[in-house]
Amino acid sequence: GNSVTQMEGPVTLSEEAFLTINCTYTATGYPSLFWYVQYPGEGLQLLLKATKADDKGSNKGFEATYRKETTSFHLEKGSVQVSDSAVYFCALPPGTSYGKLTFGQGTILTVHP
Amino acid sequence: NAGVTQTPKFQVLKTGQSMTLQCAQDMNHEYMSWYRQDPGMGLRLIHYSVGAGITDQGEVPNGYNVSRSTTEDFPLRLLSAAPSQTSVYFCASRHTSGGNNEQFFGPGTRLTVL
Numbered sequence: 664g665n666s667v668t669q670m671e672g673p674v675t676l677s678e679e680a681f682l683t684i685n686c687t688y689t690a691t692g693y694p695s696l697f698w699y700v701q702y703p704g705e706g707l708q709l710l711l712k713a714t715k716a717d718d719k720g721s722n723k724g725f726e727a728t729y730r731k732e733t734t735s736f737h738l739e740k741g742s743v744q745v746s747d748s749a750v751y752f753c754a755l756p757p758g759t760s761y762g763k764l765t766f767g768q769g770t771i772l773t774v775h776p
Numbered sequence: 777n778a779g780v781t782q783t784p785k786f787q788v789l790k791t792g793q794s795m796t797l798q799c800a801q802d803m804n805h806e807y808m809s810w811y812r813q814d815p816g817m818g819l820r821l822i823h824y825s826v827g828a829g830i831t832d833q834g835e836v837p838n839g840y841n842v843s844r845s846t847t848e849d850f851p852l853r854l855l856s857a858a859p860s861q862t863s864v865y866f867c868a869s870r871h872t873s874g875g876n877n878e879q880f881f882g883p884g885t886r887l888t889v890l
Contacts, residue, residue: 695876706780706866706881707819714876752819756879760872761807761826763834764879768818 665690669753669767676743676774684738684770686727686753696720696729696736697754701769707752710738743774778802782867782882789857789889797852797885799867805880806872808850809834810842812863813884819866825850826872857889 670685688696693716700710711720716731725740736753753767783798801808809824821834825844839861841853850869854861864886870879 697878699881706883707868708881709878712878756876758875760875762875763809763821763824764868766819 665694665755665757665765667753667755667765667767669770672769673771673773676772678745678774678776679742680774682738682740682743682747682772684751684753684772686736686738686767688734688736688753688755690734690755690758692758693731694758695756696727697756697764698725698727698736698738699752699754699766701750701752703749710751743772745774745776748772748774780867780869780880780882782865782885784885785883786886787888789854789887791858791889793857794853794855795857797854797865797867797887799850799852799882800848801850801867801869801880802848803869803871803880804847805869806847808844808867808869809879810840810850810852811866811868812836812861813866814863822852822865854887857887859889861887862889863887 666689668687695714697712698710699707701707711722713720713729719728727738750769752769755765780801810822811819820836823842825831867882868879870877
């Protein structure tokens with residue numbers, strides 16, 4: 664079945680540091696890939712997505728490239744801000760109409776001024 | 777569009793009490809689901825529905841009931857609350873066609889069972 668492995672957290676950085684959160688997946692076929700973000704006290708919202716191999720998703724300064732050869736979708740940001748403090752989830756859609764979304768375990772990011 | 781809405785935002789129950797968590801979406805999504813989020817456990821699927829009148833169990837269904845009488849609404853019922861059900865509950869919805877659609881989440885209900 665589908666699975667997502669996400670780097671262990673928590674991650675603590677200073678403002679303007681470089682961020683990488685690793686994500687690898689196992690899936691049948693070539694599904695889309697998502698990164699969701701959950702800000703404190705809120706629900707999850709889609710941060711970015713990629714729909715096919717070599718696609719780069721980007722939003723709010725974050726980027727992730729869909730790497731079929733390494734089955735990875737690592738999240739990066741060149742210069743984090745305090746407002747980026749949140750929980751980040753890598754996710755794999757089911758690829759079928761009635762299947763369920765598969766989440767990684769989530770990575771807590773804290774950015775200090 | 778309001779998206780996915782949930783009520784209440786916070787709730788405190790005593791053991792054995794019952795309650796219903798409300799969820800509604802205005803995007804005409806066929807698929808709706810309920811998750812619970814516990815520290816260190818990530819998100820776990822409780823129940824889901826692929827359309828009005830159709831529901832099924834997820835990973836952790838025990839102690840919860842659902843029904844889907846309309847496309848818009850998907851309430852979650854706790855029949856006899858237990859402290860183990862203290863958690864944050866999220867409702868989510870998406871279109872079913874294609875299987876690669878974004879899933880939209882509500883803001884969550886924070887439930888404490890004493």
